[in-house]
Amino acid sequence: MSDQDSVISCHNLWKVFGPGRMPDLGPATTAEELRASGHIAAVRNVSLSIKRGEMLVVMGLSGSGKSTLVRCFARLLDATSGAVMVEGRDIGAMTEPELIDLRRRKMGMVFQSFGLLPHRTALENVAFPLEMRGQDRNSRIARATEMLSLVGLKGREGYFPHELSGGQQQRVGIARSLAVEPDIWFLDEPFSALDPLIRREMQDEFLRLKAMVAKTIVFITHDFDEAIRLADRIAIMKDGAVEQCDTPERIVMAPATEYVAKFTSAIDRARVVRAGALARPARGQSVEGGALPAQATLHEIARQVVSDPRPHLPVTAADGGLLGLMDRAEALDIILGPAA
Amino acid sequence: MTVVSLHAAPAAFDQRRTAQALLLLAALLTVGRNVLPDQLARLPEAMVIPFAHWINAVFAFLRDDLGLMSLTRAFSDMVEFCLDVTANLLYGKARWPRVGPIPWVVIAATAATVGHALGGRRLAVLAGGTFVWIALMGQWQWAMETLSVIVVAAPFSVLLGLALGTLAWRFRAAERVLNPLLNIAQSLPHFAYMIPVVVFIGVGPKAGAIVTIIFSVPPMIRLTLLGLRSVPPEIIESGKMSGATRWQLMTRVRLPAARTELLIGVNQVIMQSLAMVVLASFIGMPGLGQKLLQLLQALKIGLSFEIGLTIVLLAILLDRMSKAWAYRQPVHHAQGAAWVRRHPHLVVWLGLTAVGFALAALHPFFAEIERKQALSLAGPIDAGVDALLTVIAPVAEWLRWFLITWVLIPLRDAFLWLPTTAVLVFVAAIGWRVGGRRSALVCLGFVLPIALSGWWDRAMITVYMVTVSVVLALLIGVPLGLVAAARPQRAARMLLLCDTMQTFPSFIYLIPVIMLFGVNDVAVIAAVVVFATVPILRYTIEGLRGVPPELVEAAEMSGASRGQMLRHVKLPLAVPTLLVGANQSIMFSLFMVIIAAFIGTQDLGQEMQRALSSADVGKGLVLGFAVAFIGLLADHVLLTWSRGRVALLSSRAT
Numbered sequence: 001m002s003d004q005d006s007v008i009s010c011h012n013l014w015k016v017f018g019p020g021r022m023p024d025l026g027p028a029t030t031a032e033e034l035r036a037s038g039h040i041a042a043v044r045n046v047s048l049s050i051k052r053g054e055m056l057v058v059m060g061l062s063g064s065g066k067s068t069l070v071r072c073f074a075r076l077l078d079a080t081s082g083a084v085m086v087e088g089r090d091i092g093a094m095t096e097p098e099l100i101d102l103r104r105r106k107m108g109m110v111f112q113s114f115g116l117l118p119h120r121t122a123l124e125n126v127a128f129p130l131e132m133r134g135q136d137r138n139s140r141i142a143r144a145t146e147m148l149s150l151v152g153l154k155g156r157e158g159y160f161p162h163e164l165s166g167g168q169q170q171r172v173g174i175a176r177s178l179a180v181e182p183d184i185w186f187l188d189e190p191f192s193a194l195d196p197l198i199r200r201e202m203q204d205e206f207l208r209l210k211a212m213v214a215k216t217i218v219f220i221t222h223d224f225d226e227a228i229r230l231a232d233r234i235a236i237m238k239d240g241a242v243e244q245c246d247t248p249e250r251i252v253m254a255p256a257t258e259y260v261a262k263f264t265s266a267i268d269r270a271r272v273v274r275a276g277a278l279a280r281p282a283r284g285q286s287v288e289g290g291a292l293p294a295q296a297t298l299h300e301i302a303r304q305v306v307s308d309p310r311p312h313l314p315v316t317a318a319d320g321g322l323l324g325l326m327d328r329a330e331a332l333d334i335i336l337g338p339a340a
Numbered sequence: 341m342t343v344v345s346l347h348a349a350p351a352a353f354d355q356r357r358t359a360q361a362l363l364l365l366a367a368l369l370t371v372g373r374n375v376l377p378d379q380l381a382r383l384p385e386a387m388v389i390p391f392a393h394w395i396n397a398v399f400a401f402l403r404d405d406l407g408l409m410s411l412t413r414a415f416s417d418m419v420e421f422c423l424d425v426t427a428n429l430l431y432g433k434a435r436w437p438r439v440g441p442i443p444w445v446v447i448a449a450t451a452a453t454v455g456h457a458l459g460g461r462r463l464a465v466l467a468g469g470t471f472v473w474i475a476l477m478g479q480w481q482w483a484m485e486t487l488s489v490i491v492v493a494a495p496f497s498v499l500l501g502l503a504l505g506t507l508a509w510r511f512r513a514a515e516r517v518l519n520p521l522l523n524i525a526q527s528l529p530h531f532a533y534m535i536p537v538v539v540f541i542g543v544g545p546k547a548g549a550i551v552t553i554i555f556s557v558p559p560m561i562r563l564t565l566l567g568l569r570s571v572p573p574e575i576i577e578s579g580k581m582s583g584a585t586r587w588q589l590m591t592r593v594r595l596p597a598a599r600t601e602l603l604i605g606v607n608q609v610i611m612q613s614l615a616m617v618v619l620a621s622f623i624g625m626p627g628l629g630q631k632l633l634q635l636l637q638a639l640k641i642g643l644s645f646e647i648g649l650t651i652v653l654l655a656i657l658l659d660r661m662s663k664a665w666a667y668r669q670p671v672h673h674a675q676g677a678a679w680v681r682r683h684p685h686l687v688v689w690l691g692l693t694a695v696g697f698a699l700a701a702l703h704p705f706f707a708e709i710e711r712k713q714a715l716s717l718a719g720p721i722d723a724g725v726d727a728l729l730t731v732i733a734p735v736a737e738w739l740r741w742f743l744i745t746w747v748l749i750p751l752r753d754a755f756l757w758l759p760t761t762a763v764l765v766f767v768a769a770i771g772w773r774v775g776g777r778r779s780a781l782v783c784l785g786f787v788l789p790i791a792l793s794g795w796w797d798r799a800m801i802t803v804y805m806v807t808v809s810v811v812l813a814l815l816i817g818v819p820l821g822l823v824a825a826a827r828p829q830r831a832a833r834m835l836l837l838c839d840t841m842q843t844f845p846s847f848i849y850l851i852p853v854i855m856l857f858g859v860n861d862v863a864v865i866a867a868v869v870v871f872a873t874v875p876i877l878r879y880t881i882e883g884l885r886g887v888p889p890e891l892v893e894a895a896e897m898s899g900a901s902r903g904q905m906l907r908h909v910k911l912p913l914a915v916p917t918l919l920v921g922a923n924q925s926i927m928f929s930l931f932m933v934i935i936a937a938f939i940g941t942q943d944l945g946q947e948m949q950r951a952l953s954s955a956d957v958g959k960g961l962v963l964g965f966a967v968a969f970i971g972l973l974a975d976h977v978l979l980t981w982s983r984g985r986v987a988l989l990s991s992r993a994t
């Protein structure tokens with residue numbers, strides 16, 4: 001992938017916290033070396049590239065540097081070493097007015113602990129970014145009201161953050177980040193405080209939004225189901241480094257490191273793997289009877305796979321043409337777990 | 341932690357050995373006072389450094405050569421203009437805008453409405469009641485003179501504090517310069533502020549307002565810094581991501597998010613202003629303070645009691661109101677609520693004001709209550725006090741005699757007899773004991789200038805009075821705190837009482853003691869003791885309450901009796917907190933001893949009053965710094981000690 005079509009990219013990005021002078025950083029620097037000098041490497045030698053309209057989900061244990069990475073993307077933190085390019089420009093080299101302009105027009109962010117302004121009502125919080133860029137009062141109130149009803153907070157416009165529940169506050173944060181219609185959207189555990197029902201609703205809404213307007217999204221979550229539902233690619237972080245950045249299927253089927261394998265071991269593969277991934281070229285074998293859609297997960301077509309006695313099942317691509325054949329035994333292994 | 345304590349052990353041992361050696365030296369110097377050369381007992385005259393001359397020279401230079409005079413004049417003119425406006429509105433001074441005085445019923449109604457808006461019915465009653473009381477007792481004019489200054493001084497202080505606090509927050513260098521200055525400023529006695537102001541501005545309400553402004557700025561600076569620092573980072577980041585410029589970030593994110601701390605700062609400013617305005621009577625500031633001073637000097641107990649009550653009521657009212665404001669959380673209104681619904685207090689206030697003006701127009705009683713119409717409790721109070729005094733006179737008389745002849749005079753003579761060098765060595769020993777060589781040097785750095793300033797004997801008298809008072813305060817406060825802390829409810833009630841008493845201007849404490857003991861050293865000590873007991877009581881309770889319950893339970897399970905529990909578990913753990921209380925107590929005592937000087941003491945305070953009346957800046961500031969250094973010395977020793985204890989406790993716990 002070239003840098004031209006990537007919206008955000010970073011090369012050998014480091015973010016090191018700690019006192020005094022920063023140590024010299026190279027690809028070989030280890031976390032232990034840094035710790036010895038009293039430094040913490042929150043982001044370690046990360047190189048990533050995110051395409052326009054792509055959604056990257058960042059996962060990892062608590063403290064693995066997810067929030068820090070996103071903060072570097074938005075230049076809320078200055079990178080210790082390495083560069084972050086946003087739409088082809090080095091964000092670290094931008095002047096303050098340029099940065100402010102970029103954030104006003106292009107970026108939105110949902111914060112892990114909401115970051116709502118305590119002295120403003122929900123409506124005023126959502127309208128805040130619009131106010132900052134000098135939009136007139138009536139239009140910003142209209143827009144903020146619309147955003148609040150989008151996240152299901154109609155009727156709570158006048159409430160202050162301390163009068164709202166955690167989940168409601170989180171939704172105010174989401175509405176605020178959407179108010180400026182950002183092209184680039186950072187979401188730091190945006191659904192963590194929501195109950196399962198609303199969470200599901202918000203995810204659906206989220207997918208709908210994503211389909212409607214091509215936003216480039218970096219999404220942090222601890223929830224694998226959520227990641228699989230939403231992600232184009234998943235990046236798994238450990239101790240500040242990205243262990244693997246790939247499609248959900250490849251993360252599960254072809255883990256790059258042992259850590260990733262362990263991290264994903266508890267996942268129901270059937271929910272991740274799509275029929276297309278198992279299709280092998282037909283090589284002239286004859287196929288008749290019902291075919292399976294390539295983009296369906298095995299979980300969705302489990303009933304058919306189990307009840308169809310043929311050893312090889314045809315898989316059709318989105319355009320209706322034959323993609324290949326799926327080995328039924330292999331599919332059953334994934335759906336039911338390997339035979340004992 | 342164990343590693344740390346292993347390393348710390350030899351150091352602590354050395355520290356103790358050096359301290360003991362120094363103590364021995366101090367003891368030898370004391371014992372051998374009569375055989376040792378005089379130079380060791382008192383530093384020779386030749387060594388006295390003319391600090392006062394230098395300061396006077398600097399001030400003369402500032403005044404005459406730097407054009408500072410015109411700057412201060414511009415500032416004081418601005419303050420004076422504001423003062424004239426409030427004076428006209430509140431008590432009808434013949435100045436622009438010439439619409440006042442506002443009838444007292446309107447002011448009382450305004451206060452009650454504001455009270456209700458901030459703190460509900462109880463605060464409304466307190467606010468309205470206070471002003472009705474002031475009006476009915478015929479103190480309106482004085483109270484308004486006092487308030488008119490606070491109303492002007494407090495906003496100036498707040499703005500100044502905000503500006504300086506923001507500067508310190510923005511620039512590390514500014515903070516590094518301001519911090520020690522604030523430490524000194526907050527331990528300088530009130531009079532030290534008055535003298536330069538008298539030199540630059542003169543006497544009267546304008547000088548009173550300006551000294552009040554300067555005096556009440558430090559806490560606002562501190563709390564601005566604290567508030568700006570404590571805004572959660574995510575809030576700031578969300579502001580940045582919204583595309584806020586630096587200015588927008590400051591005005592719309594940081595400052596509003598630091599609202600509570602800033603308003604606590606406002607509360608402190610108001611309380612400091614009240615304390616200072618009352619004391620500014622010494623530089624010709626009219627109002628409640630001046631009246632109180634005159635009445636006390638004339639020993640009119642009943643009348644001064646009435647004024648004292650007013651000051652206390654105002655203190656409680658201003659404190660409660662500003663705190664309620666600080667802690668108030670915004671509340672939403674039902675959607676589409678009518679304007680009247682959204683602003684109920686404004687509507688009520690408009691109504692009450694209209695009624696008030698109407699009443700005032702109908703009958704002058706509602707506009708202004710003249711002195712002869714006023715009620716007075718002075719007669720009955722005087723009679724009551726007289727009756728009380730005849731009953732307790734023999735006891736009080738005996739107590740006074742006993743204290744003066746057997747405690748105070750011998751102690752004072754002992755303090756004065758101590759050789760200067762012995763005191764210096766002793767202080768170094770204490771410093772070394774609590775914090776090694778560095779602390780010893782810091783402590784000497786505070787005492788040596790006093791010795792070199794030529795005011796040693798006066799300083800020793802101040803130290804003696806403070807020592808006696810704080811020891812008595814400890815003897816009273818700690819047991820009282822133990823009793824109070826035994827029950828949670830009792831503790832809460834006692835803490836509330838302490839909080840309330842701490843809001844009173846120090847001057848107030850002089851009324852009852854003068855009533856009981858007359859005008860002498862015992863009265864001063866008694867006032868200081870009462871004033872100094874409050875923080876000790878408070879920190880004893882808080883220290884005991886802060887003991888972790890699991891430790892208490894563990895001790896209970898080990899079968900500790902109540903006495904054992906107190907001695908071995910609770911008190912040792914409460915000591916660091918108690919030391920903080922003792923530190924505050926010493927500060928309070930110092931201030932009070934200096935203030936009480938007008939009753940007749942022979943310490944630094946008396947000299948300060950002389951410097952004040954002769955407008956001698958150099959002398960006044962030297963004396964002020966001497967007092968501040970005594971306070972800072974105690975502060976350094978006690979806080980270092982307290983920190984050491986905390987470290988010790990936590991290293992043992994692991």
Ligand SMILES: Nc1ncnc2c1ncn2[C@@H]1O[C@H](COP(=O)(O)OP(=O)(O)OP(=O)(O)O)[C@@H](O)[C@H]1O
Binds near residue numbers: 068
């Ligand atoms: N301002 C800071 N100063 C020092 N260390 C920091 C700072 N911010 C983060 N860290 C450290 O960097 C590491 C990564 O933190 P980060 O907040 O990025 O983790 P995270 O992956 O977002 O965790 P979580 O899932 O709990 O949100 C942690 O070890 C943290 O202690």
Ligand SMILES: [Mg+2]
Binds near residue numbers: 068
């Ligand atoms: Mg995080």
